[in-house]
Amino acid sequence: MSDFGPYGPQPVDRELPTEESRDLFQLVRELTQREIVPGASAEEDAGRFPRELFRLLSESGLLGLPYPEEFGGGEQPYEVYLQVLEELAAARLTVGLGVSVHSLACHALAGYGTKEQKADHLPDMLGGGLLGAYCLSEPAAGSDAAALRTKAVSDGDDWVIEGTKAWITHGGVADFYTVLARTGGPGARGISAFLVPGDAPGVSAAAPERKMGLKGSPTAQVHFDGVRVPDARRIGDEGQGFAIALSALDSGRLGISACAVGLAQAAMDEALAYAAGREQFGRPIADFQGLRFMLADMATQIEAGRALYLSAARRRDAGKPFAKQAAMAKLFCTDAAMRITTDAVQILGGYGYTADFPAERYMREAKMLQIVEGTNQIQRVVVARHLAGPETR
Structure with a gap:
């Protein structure tokens, strides 16, 4: 950062609890100055999504910071993880927001999945180059999220998901979606959570929304047209989805x-x-x-x-x-x-x-x-x- 004399910006005095976290911040600052800041304005103006940058962040261990080391995470406290997010967002909000959304998409499995589910999926989600999205909102269910209409119907050992999600960050580019769908009656108690692969047959995305800002971060409706998901990809108990959300x-x-x-x-x-x-x-x-x-x-x-x-x-x-x-x-x-x-x-x-x-x-x-x-x-x-x-x- 340039020296502006007595008036200019001063480095943020971070509250970092350990030597490990201080080393982490050195890595983050070097990465942001080298890979993010130089092209941020031009990339946003062009509406380009930095997919390769997210792969680099994954390789650097920055997509799984608050999650257990056992499954490929960084096992950092939220106190540290959030300050990393702040640093990334200051460099380019599309990147900081993208990491936050990815962490949100991992939360259900990390917090409510079985040991087998975590072992099967979390390592790739946290450090394997994958990028996630979180599917709760719908065209007619925004602030009133419990009114969602996307349905998951049991069919043998599978669930068949039908419906449309709206305002999905990373819609159309995500490798996996954490999807909230109705498996029971009306209201919050009839909702369950599912981990859906981004390339599952029947998953498609509409054209990205034309937004005022964050043009480099795709936001789109995601359609689920008869998407078949095994019960092994249901997260938590039936009807627990809204609490998970x-x-x-x-x-x-x-x-x-x-x-x-x-x-x-x-x-x-x-x-x-x-x-x-x-x-x-x-x-x-x-x-x-x-x-x-x-x-x-x-x-x-x-x-x-x-x-x-x-x-x-x-x-x-x-x-x-x-x-x-x-x-x-x-x-x-x-x-x-x-x-x-x-x-x-x-x-x-x-x-x-x-x-x-x-x-x-x-x-x-x-x-x-x-x-x-x-x-x-x-x-x-x-x-x-x-x-x-x-x-x-």
Whole structure:
């Protein structure tokens, strides 16, 4: 990173508990500066998905960090894994988000699979170059995920899956899908989880959505047309799927929180660099109090967001309940990212509105983070339920 004198970006002071984790971060920083940062803007503008980069991340052990070493994972605490996500997202959000989604797709099998299932599938999922996707949302079941209509019907030793999933990150490029489907009656108790190969007959994807940002990350509907899956690929008990899904989302929201902080950090660094070099009225604009206060607010929100997601991660690592804290972190960090990226555009002025600088891309990408893994309105619902109990009817 360039030296911008007294104004410029400073390296993030990471809270890393072990020498191993500090070595890991050295690897991550070298990889991001060599493989991700140089082409990030051009690759996003072109809408290119970095599939080979994800293979490199897998070979480097970065796709299975929070999972057991026994099955090819890195066995790192969430406190460390999330800071790696932040670093990747600061380099290119498509990459940080992709690693978070892959971890989300592995969660069901790692947490609820049998020993045989884990031994059969997890090594390839965590370190074998495979990439996953998580299939919960549907065209008519977004925030109300328990209303999903995709069905899995028992047929001998197999299940036959029919339905359409929507807004699937890595839809059409994933090697495996963790799919939530209805195996029983209506409501949350009739849902089960399945591990579906990406090349299974009957699996297909629609054309990727044309999005405001994250153009390098494919988001698509995924169709399941008579997809036959053996019962050995059902994860957990019948009817346990929705509980598995919610458990995965708690962890996934922490991943989105870390990505949001990484994106916000990148935006602030860009604003600081510009403010140090841009002169008006005979001095750098970083000298002017109005702008300095904007930068101070940005830095404060980033530090607060990082502290919030790390606090939730430590609760998770300690085996304590963390659902409320995960919702709080996702809510705060993504709202902060939206404010910070907007302010970064403002600091760059007219240049911030052009594609010659990454600030406008950061702003477009931040909007998505307020929507995925449960909208921020849903996060407020989750937090309020923890505080005041379920709503009365």
